[in-house]
Amino acid sequence: MKISLTKKKDQSLPEQIFQSISDRILSGLISEGEKLPSVRKLAEQLGVSLVTVQKSYEMLEKKQLIERRQGKGSYAKRSVKRIEEENPYNWQNMIEDFLPRAQTWKEMKSFSRQHKYNLSLANLAHELLPVEHLTEISTLVIQDEPTILSSYSPGPGDQILREVVSEYLLDEGLEVSAEQIVITSGAQQGLELIARTFLGEGDVVFVEAPTYIGIIDILKSRGVTIKTIPTNEDGMNLNVLLQMCEQFSPKFIYTNPTFQNPTGTILSEKKRRRLVEIAQAFHVIIIEDDPWGELRFEGSTKPMKSIDEDGHVIYLKSFSKPISPGFRVGCIVADGKILNKLKAAKSVSDLGSPLLNQRIIARFIQSFNFEAHFKKMNNLLLLRRDLLIDTLNHLDIEGLRWTVPCGGPVMWITFPTHVNTEHLLIDCLKQELLFLPSAMCYPNEPEVNHLRISYGNLSLKTYKEALEIFKEIVKSHMESLDPFTEDTPLF
Template identity: 40%
Template structure:
């Protein structure tokens, strides 16, 4: 088990060890029943004192993540309500001796959970997407260009598509050209390319807290030290970011300024300018992730950071497939100077270029009346679903549950009573055929466990109505069960 600690961080070493083990458990990288290294062995591996590991193990045991059995060792335990699970020996147990470098992979495991009411999925209901149009386009492309499946495309992306994408971004006042556009397999690949190219062990990466869990997974995998910056109703607290930059020099600032995931907040124009000033002063990169700026329910959000950047600090990501066809996995990366050229090289090392068929399929939609009409209808449909979900939550959820009302995007961020751990609640809610994203997955360190994210974009109105009613029942029941458990006498 490879655990890296950073003595320069304000986080105690014992807490860093605790978080590293919890990340692996919650990512299913350490399965229930897995035997952990002894205190003595782990202290030697990490290079810390015996008492530091003892303190970390004590906290893990207290929080129900591990159990220590006299004479046998220390084992992973996911059942926080107590009790042990006998684990049968497996012919694959030898694999535990093979070290890996995956410190965390939480987000992907939630995709494996299926339920009737999937509030986890922040993707668009397929019924709202131009599926028939894309189907006809793909058939037309295959009939006119049958060799498209048997040839590689340009590493940077289809030149015609890049030209259209540059024009599409210019409509948002992002001054760019086709030579500064890189087509990616979704924004997730864009995040990964930036991390592979510019982030290494020990580098400081600032993220919002909470933030997109899959980005945390990528930065952790690269060995980065992630420092969280709180989010309020106006986005990232750039005053706290500035204070942190006085102590720690960042390599990268990762932000979703427009309809932030998971909170749905919008960074004010003033804070955007302040963030850029910080980037210029510290000479760091800014990774701007912008998946939902088209989906606004009132006035348009402030201009993107990329549109305000004149010195090439901002790397801009947009996932077009989110609002057109998630299965196409077409993302856009825009950057300038040698930063861009290095990212193109990284893309070539990764996959030699994105599939041409899907690039050609989305091409006719860009800059067309069909695209504008589609986005307009999508805004209306999603706003109706947001309003419906908020009305239903007001009726069916306990009074001490609160939420933010987003002015765009696809997610609601809920706060349950502080004694509730939404990771535990997720297991309970699945009995009601419900999934959601537990808030703890959205924090790189010092997780807040009583938050959860609900997405209103994937289910239709009838499913939202039925699902929120069930969620209300599950929440009320779980809060009562938790209170009863806490009051039960210790025997």
């Protein structure tokens, strides 16, 4: 277990050790019941005093993340079974790893269990996607270009797809050349390439609070210092951001400005321009993540990259949500030396994304009526959003609040502060219902009284069933709570 310690004014050594171990426990990298290193052994490994490690373990015990047994050691909590004695792979604990957190992996494991009512996965249901047309195009591409099956793609991506994407982005209000585009295996790979290329231990990155769980895992794997910027109904609080830029020296600002994940909010046009100005003033790079900007119910907003004149914005686009998650095609748009370095990093990473997938997506974009498709899809998503709002109104819970997204497939719901949505999730799982608890969406001290619901992942029939079940579980859970006693956090 590799723990990196730095001299931070705002976080003591015990707090850093606590954060690192708690991240591993909560994301499943340290298994339930697994024995932790002794205080003495960990102190020797990290080069710190016994008192420092002792304080960290006391913090973990206070948060109910470990159980300390007299004369036997400390164990990851939630299971008292001595699984380390029964597991034949325990010797692998001696192999040092550099993976500090894996909430994305934990969340993906829950998807693979095929919960009947999965309101957690921010995806679109089969019935909302252009599956039939994709099937036809896939067959035609293989028939017309069989040599693709025995060919690699250029590292930065297939030239045909890059030119097609350039035209596609123009319709979205972003004018870029094919040479500015790097094709990736989904936007997640784009984020990982940016982090691996430009971020190292000690760098400072600002993210929204709450934020996309995938970016937290990536940033923590690089050993960076993550600072959070609060958000409100129109996106990131730029007054706080400006103060933070003056106090720290951030290298990147990560934002999901269009139907933000997980809140569904949108950064206003005025704020977009101001954010770019702040980045220019402090020589900071903005990572603009745009997974589903096309899924819009009302209004119109151009990407921030469209007003970037000197390369302060790296733009990420995913085609998983609007077209198909099965093809895992996305892109990075950048400029100058940053672009060249990302092209090199992509080539080193995997020699290029699968050529077949790229050609299918290219021909699909060229032949498909997106205007009609998005109009139909967005009307169906709007219906689902309104069904969720109607369900929440019928709960009649004092202090219950929620965002009202103008697009995208997710909504953020805030319960009174005495509610822990991790505990609510336990009740929901008993009936095969899953949502995303808010604790996963914070890189540091989490807030536990929120949750994210995806209203696009299920068929309409199953979705309506899920909302009825969710309503009854929430009512029952709220009746069981004492509003004057704050629910003990699991995160």
